[in-house]
Amino acid sequence: MARASSGSDTRAGAVLRRLRGDILNGRLAPGSKLGFAELGERYEVSTGVLREVLPRLVEQGLATSEAQLGFRVVDVSVDKLMQLTDARVVLESIVIRDAIATGDIAWESEVVARHHTLERVGRTVTGDEVSDAWHAAHEAFHLAILAGCGNSYLYGAAARLRSISVVYRCWSTAEHRRTHRDVEGEHRAIMQATIGRDADLAVRLGERHIRLTTELLIASRPAAAPV
CATH class of the missing domain: 1.10.10.10 (Winged helix-like DNA-binding domain superfamily/Winged helix DNA-binding domain)
Structure with a gap:
């Protein structure tokens, strides 16, 4: 059995x-x-x-x-994305502060390791898509930071909202072609602020990272996307 x-x-x-x-x-x-x-x-x-x-x-x-x-x-729309973005900023800010305050050396090491993997995979765009490997490494990196939080309910809620946000990849094609965003630099700065235990900077960089992604997705959405 x-x-x-x-x-x-x-x-x-x-x-x-x-x-x-x-x-x-x-x-x-x-x-x-x-x-x-x-x-x-x-x-x-x-x-x-x-x-x-x-x-x-x-x-x-x-x-x-x-x-x-x-x-x-799950359905997508500009209004839902804006609400989701605001919710993520509020929740992830709390979770990141807690992670930085309570995370141990093993947590720091995991954040560094996940960032290393993300950099090694690289954000190469083939045609209209970023590789699945990069998306997996990207999610693992951000979740590793959040995982330092001592409150499993807060972590679970933040991870769920992050998962929902990835559905908006359907709007991301034009972003890859039209912008010269330094995503690698953003991730490096977030990692350094996090393991450097600078909560204010890590939260500020994290919010900028989330909101910039939202702005670019909305700006580049297909004409047929619901509003």
Whole structure:
């Protein structure tokens, strides 16, 4: 029995990772229906596994669920992005201050290691997309900073909002082509302020990083994007 359960968990985890990746990379469009039949065929998986996976996507903020309407990819709009940005700034500022105040040497080392990985992966743009490897390293770096927070509820809420914000990659193509933003420099400065225990600077840099991303995404959104 234990082995069967373990196999099911492994299968559900694999499908969750694929679904999450397809949402975050725009292969499943914001607001699109997540039907059991279509997903079952797409991922070659049973309805039972999908019934386990889809609620987890809702918990992560990447999908919604409504009676009679089923599951859908979370929708996006300028207004929602602005609200999300304000919420992230407030919450991440609290979490970063707590992390800097309470994080230990192991936490510092993890932040430095994740930043090193992010720099080594590099933000090379191929066609219209930044690589999945860079996106994964980017998320890991920022989460490593937040993970120093001693309050698991605050960390969990901040991580969830950060996850939702990545759905707005669907607006990011023009940003890569039209701007000469020094993203690497921004990350380096945030890392240095964090391990240097300069909470005021780390919070200020973090807010600028978030708000600049939002401004560029809104400025470069496709004409068909909802407002």
